[in-house]
Amino acid sequence: MEEKGLNFLEEIVENDLKSGKYQSIVTRFPPEPNGYLHLGHAKSICLNFGLALKYGGKTNLRFDDTNPVTEETEYVEGIKGDVRWLGFNWTNELYASDYFGKLYEFAIVLIKKGLAYVDDSTSEEIATQKGTPIKPGTATAYRSRRVEENLKVFAEMKEGKYKDGEKVLRAKVDLASPNMHMRDPIIYRIKHAHHHRTGDTWCIYPMYDFAHGQSDAIENVTHSICTLEFIPHRELYDWFIANLEIYPSHQYEFARLNLTYTIMSKRKLLQLVNDKNVSGWDDPRMPTIAGMRRRGYTAESIREFCDKIGIAKRENLIDIGLLEFCVREHLNKISLRRMVVSDPVKVVITNYPEGKSEMLPSENNTEDHSTGSRDIPFSRELYIEKDDFMEVPAKKYFRLAPGQMVRLKSAYIIKCEQVVKDSSGDVTELHCTYVPESKSGSDVSGINVKGVIHWVSVPHALEVEVRLYDRLFQVEDLNKIEDDFKNHLNPDSLKIISKAYAEPVLADGKDEDRYQFMRIGYFHRDPDSRPGKLVFNRTVTLRDMWAKEEKKG
């Protein structure tokens, strides 16, 4: 019985609980509604909700909507759907914008304490006055504005007397601080913009640093968890809490997720959407929750992935193979087996009567016998995969070849008697004979074959579209490139097979069904499907040892 080690945050929480610092914990997941959630958010969601679930506590979903120009209701709805789909329920649905009134009062408290002032400088002036990491900042004349005047001008800012950029409210902290964030940070700016929730009520909006910690405090968040790049903000976070004398929430930081062959930046993902490099936020190639869901990933497999990658403070680059392992592991247990031929060659069973057909039973999932079986029609003409025939077989190749035998899955053993080619020498048909006594389930032929291949009866075949996805980028570590990330897009990330042949039962599937197209991969029906034309997305391929063997030559 080995106890698996706790991550550093679990350790902090356990200690806080043990010491009696808290009776129970409160966490929050605080997305800005300016885009859809991606896998990196999933890591944060699993962490925040997971902590509260494990140690008994609450988790709020809080929208950090302090910048009206980038935020939209569409994103709010998308985010809620994604969190729910991942399997988590929030205690409260909250918005930083709900606190705009309170935040405004906090600002007045600071002004009255002489800890905030209105600055009329331009953004360029403020930037230069800030100095550099090695050169202290310098004060502007406005820094010594009297309290009464600050109060008056700040109220005028709120009333809309000034234009965007004309004035800002700054906290009076320390212009010489080695931490740039402490050099009199801007806490309120003027934006005459429509907010997705507060409409035109406000024309001044708090900055992140003056909203986040305060929101945490208002909600009595005990553990406010964010990513590493916010470490320098922590000092300010604590400074506001101390000077406002509000609930002392604490900020902790962990390393964000990086995945090979993909990007995990909302800004860049938005660019792909806007530039039409992908069909939308839910394009199955996107590392977004919506995209992965459409592609066929299960929530369970994503949660498993988040659990496996762990939580730590060092930078990491996780092999996308681990994510694929997690889906395969789950899909193997739940998916219905189906036979689909994606790149066909016709097989004619010359000794099978013309016009005859029979239904052959086949298990839906040998991993789960409760799923039962379905019947598959068999007839004289079949499609098999081009790959499953080699005129000149490679070594260790045990599929179909001239004179060779294979078993058709759940059906008969066949032998390739003749290869029919067209004028240009391409194989058009394979003439085979079948062994009647080799029928699956009642095989008395005594023949043992190594190869088993999938097939579909030509007259019964259902035509479907199949979409094959590959990695979005060609470079393993997108953080290490120096030029535009779009230069590294994989031109072959989507391959559409508009005409694949499937066994007929595939038409009866439900939305939530997951399939394994035998020997090909895991698939999921796409919402683009129409009654006459079903579309399936490949979630992930099957592991393929033969491909490896082939490569070895």
Added chain:
RNA sequence: UGUCUGAUGGUGUAACUGGCAACACGCCUGAUUUUGAUUCAGGAGAGUCCAGGUUCGAGCCCUGGUCGGGCAACCA
């Protein structure tokens, strides 16, 4: 040049807080298999960034380096 932060097999995460470096993915063998899938059995692979120090004993403690990442948006 300042400051914050980190460093453990190829990757990621652990190591009862000082006691023989473990788990997962990946990789390699072999067995089973009516999916070259799954499953099962086994294996290779790090001596913990470097140099000192404390200690019977250091991945964990101390000192000094090296290297990586963050920080100077009226973004979050």
